[in-house]
Amino acid sequence: xxxxxxxxxxxxxxxxxxxxxxxxxxxxxxxxxxxxxxxxxxxxxxxxxxxxxxxxxxxxxxxxxxxxxxxxxxxxxxxxxxxxxxxxxxxxxxxxxxxxxxxxxxxxxxxxxxxxxxxxxxxxxxxxxxxxxxxxxxxxxxxxxxxxxxxxxxxxxxxxxxxxxxxxxxxxxxxxxxxxxxxxxxxxxxxxxxxxxxxxxxxxxxxxxxxxxxxxxxxxxxxxxxxxxxxxxxxxxxxxxxxxxxxxxxxxxxxxxxxxxxxxxxxxxxxxxxxxxxxxxxxxxxxxxxxxxxxxxxxxxxxxxxxxxxxxxxxxxxxxxxxxxxxxxxxxxxxxxxxxxxxxxxxxxxxxxxxxxxxxxxxxxxxxxxxxxxxxxxxxxxxxxxxxxxxxxxxxxxxxxxxxxxxxxxxx
Amino acid sequence: xxxxxxxxxxxxxxxxxxxxxxxxxxxxxxxxxxxxxxxxxxxxxxxxxxxxxxxxxxxxxxxxxxxxxxxxxxxxxxxxxxxxxxxxxxxxxxxxxxxxxxxxxxxxxxxxxxxxxxxxxxxxxxxxxxxxxxxxxxxxxxxxxxxxxxxxxxxxxxxxxxxxxxxxxxxxxxxxxxxxxxxxxxxxxxxxxxxxxxxxxxxxxxxxxxxxxxxxxxxxxxxxxxxxxxxxxxxxxxxxxxxxxxxxxxxxxxxxx
Ligand SMILES: Nc1ncnc2c1ncn2[C@@H]1O[C@H](COP(=O)(O)OP(=O)(O)OP(=O)(O)O)[C@@H](O)[C@H]1O
Ligand SMILES: [Mg+2]
Numbered sequence: 184x185x186x187x188x189x190x191x192x193x194x195x196x197x198x199x200x201x202x203x204x205x206x207x208x209x210x211x212x213x214x215x216x217x218x219x220x221x222x223x224x225x226x227x228x229x230x231x232x233x234x235x236x237x238x239x240x241x242x243x244x245x246x247x248x249x250x251x252x253x254x255x256x257x258x259x260x261x262x263x264x265x266x267x268x269x270x271x272x273x274x275x276x277x278x279x280x281x282x283x284x285x286x287x288x289x290x291x292x293x294x295x296x297x298x299x300x301x302x303x304x305x306x307x308x309x310x311x312x313x314x315x316x317x318x319x320x321x322x323x324x325x326x327x328x329x330x331x332x333x334x335x336x337x338x339x340x341x342x343x344x345x346x347x348x349x350x351x352x353x354x355x356x357x358x359x360x361x362x363x364x365x366x367x368x369x370x371x372x373x374x375x376x377x378x379x380x381x382x383x384x385x386x387x388x389x390x391x392x393x394x395x396x397x398x399x400x401x402x403x404x405x406x407x408x409x410x411x412x413x414x415x416x417x418x419x420x421x422x423x424x425x426x427x428x429x430x431x432x433x434x435x436x437x438x439x440x441x442x443x444x445x446x447x448x449x450x451x452x453x454x455x456x457x458x459x460x461x462x463x464x465x466x467x468x469x470x471x472x473x474x475x476x477x478x479x480x481x482x483x484x485x486x487x488x489x490x491x492x493x494x495x496x497x498x499x500x501x502x503x504x505x506x507x508x509x510x511x512x513x514x515x516x517x518x519x520x521x522x523x524x525x526x527x528x529x530x531x532x533x534x535x536x537x538x539x540x541x542x543x544x545x546x547x548x549x550x551x552x553x554x555x556x557x558x559x560x561x562x563x564x565x566x567x568x569x570x571x572x573x574x575x576x577x578x579x580x581x582x583x584x585x586x587x588x589x590x591x592x593x594x595x
Numbered sequence: 596x597x598x599x600x601x602x603x604x605x606x607x608x609x610x611x612x613x614x615x616x617x618x619x620x621x622x623x624x625x626x627x628x629x630x631x632x633x634x635x636x637x638x639x640x641x642x643x644x645x646x647x648x649x650x651x652x653x654x655x656x657x658x659x660x661x662x663x664x665x666x667x668x669x670x671x672x673x674x675x676x677x678x679x680x681x682x683x684x685x686x687x688x689x690x691x692x693x694x695x696x697x698x699x700x701x702x703x704x705x706x707x708x709x710x711x712x713x714x715x716x717x718x719x720x721x722x723x724x725x726x727x728x729x730x731x732x733x734x735x736x737x738x739x740x741x742x743x744x745x746x747x748x749x750x751x752x753x754x755x756x757x758x759x760x761x762x763x764x765x766x767x768x769x770x771x772x773x774x775x776x777x778x779x780x781x782x783x784x785x786x787x788x789x790x791x792x793x794x795x796x797x798x799x800x801x802x803x804x805x806x807x808x809x810x811x812x813x814x815x816x817x818x819x820x821x822x823x824x825x826x827x828x829x830x831x832x833x834x835x836x837x838x839x840x841x842x843x844x845x846x847x848x849x850x851x852x
Contacts, residue, residue: 396656481687487680
């Protein structure tokens with residue numbers, strides 16, 4: 184025993200070495216904490232930046248005074264008043280066009296009021312201010328607005344309104360909405376899921392449970408891993424070449440009797456997005472399948488199950504929460520992708536809802552990109568609002584992932 | 596075929612992982628409705644040999660088997676034999692209890708169902724649980740999770756699950772190694788009851804268990820190429836009292852290594 188005692192530090196020497204160990208530990212702990220703080224800071228800055236643009240003061244003016252249309256103050260106009268005003272003041276061509284889209288009597292007061300502002304008094308935004316400025320420099324903003332735009336009214340507004348969600352694209356920022364873009368994005372994601380989920384999970388099952396481990400499967404696996412890192416624009420080019428051009432007869436719907444379309448449809452784009460997320464779905468599903476313990480497979484084989492029964496009754500149900508979570512996270516990448524959509528030809532100005540796989544479409548990121556490139560500041564404000572909508576959609580998707588996981592993760 | 600007393604016979608059975616021979620030239624005859632213990636130091640290939648008996652080694656890609664494993668005159672490794680059928684006839688209980696993450700009832704019913712069981716499921720579940728000496732403990736909570744059972748109960752559930760598919764042979768790989776002495780004894784008692792109807796082959800590190808519970812004992816040991824082999828196979832009593840091989844004597848008396 185005594186021969187061993189000198190091998191380790193004792194007494195003061197031990198305490199000294201312990202102190203050094205604690206010091207190193209503290210330094211590392213601090214480093215990790217800083218890393219976390221930096222991450223939180225970056226995310227907060229991002230969120231703040233977006234929210235900052237979506238709310239704030241706006242100075243606006245009417246091209247025509249509302250009083251020339253009605254003696255009633257604008258905020259007291261009823262639906263009936265508005266119907267009369269619109270009928271009297273719109274050109275008959277414009278009026279009939281609106282009637283054709285949707286009978287005016289069936290529209291809500293809010294919609295009619297919007298029409299009134301858009302078509303008749305023609306609201307004209309002079310300037311917008313960010314939320315921070317509006318909150319902390321409101322006096323200066325008032326002075327500035329009064330000086331530069333003496334006729335304009337100043338109002339604190341949220342650019343993100345219920346109408347913003349339900350109205351289609353418009354060339355005037357004040358009346359533009361994200362309805363078309365949101366629907367387009369949902370179509371895209373839906374088609375991507377329909378394509379990529381079964382194919383991806385199927386491939387993952389084959390690779391994990393059936394494929395022999397040899398050089399060929401190794402090559403395939405490596406390629407899948409690498410494909411997950413290929414820049415998205417490359418998938419866009421692939422989609423353009425394969426879905427838009429080569430398979431145009433199918434993706435435009437002309438093979439099914441649709442005549443007024445080319446290959447730049449929501450179907451082509453959805454499939455492109457599907458291919459884009461496919462490697463991610465495969466990898467995630469493989470991980471989920473790998474996490475199912477082998478003892479469970481052995482238990483199933485041990486009572487005389489075939490490989491298929493083992494996979495279907497035990498491996499898949501146990502991997503399902505992981506597969507779903509992984510897939511949804513992969514899909515949410517598709518929701519935010521812009522580059523491939525530009526390549527496969529998303530429309531930049533479209534106000535018709537996508538109504539089928541062969542529709543033309545636009546998507547939220549495209550819309551946001553479009554609006555941010557405009558010089559007028561009101562477009563930046565609605566771009567910020569659209570970003571919030573996109574973020575909420577993403578959050579919803581991720582929350583669904585968590586809910587699904589908890590729901591299926593019924594641990595026995 | 597020549598002797599119906601044998602449940603299973605091996606002739607020069609060797610098991611290789613890639614180029615490495617883990618078990619070499621095992622020839623043994625396992626008697627019907629008896630308990631045969633396989634003992635030997637760690638890494639000598641006991642589990643490997645046991646898994647070869649019901650072709651569980653098929654799932655190890657590098658593993659291949661040479662020689663013969665005869666069940667009722669048929670080589671289980673010949674091409675026309677379906678491994679699923681082999682595992683249906685030769686059930687296995689694993690070292691770590693591995694119930695399905697399902698209810699107790701379903702743990703037993705599943706194997707029966709996929710094998711096309713046509714009788715009354717409730718009866719089968721009860722019979723199997725009774726045979727595994729678990730019925731009284733779980734009869735009121737059949738629909739509860741099997742994971743809520745204790746380790747020993749889980750292991751008996753796994754035995755019940757194996758009995759339910761009515762195999763001819765039951766393989767057990769250290770079934771009591773994770774259990775306390777009382778649960779271990781219960782499993783041993785259970786084996787004595789089961790041998791009325793089944794042939795049991797058990798791997799164990801517990802010498803007393805082998806001596807107490809088994810009728811025959813196979814002693815395994817590695818040679819200088821690290822390949823395991825059966826160096827002595829005899830009636831348990833003989834192995835423990837008058838072993839022929841010096842290494843067996845050292846091992847069973849605890850003087851090994
Ligand atoms: N899947 C495998 N792949 C490669 N070699 C293996 C594999 N399983 C076991 N071996 C090797 O085969 C030899 C025998 O292993 P085995 O598990 O059969 O020993 P054992 O007698 O059951 O040991 P223990 O008593 O520790 O369980 C060991 O050398 C082991 O390393
Ligand atoms: Mg073992």
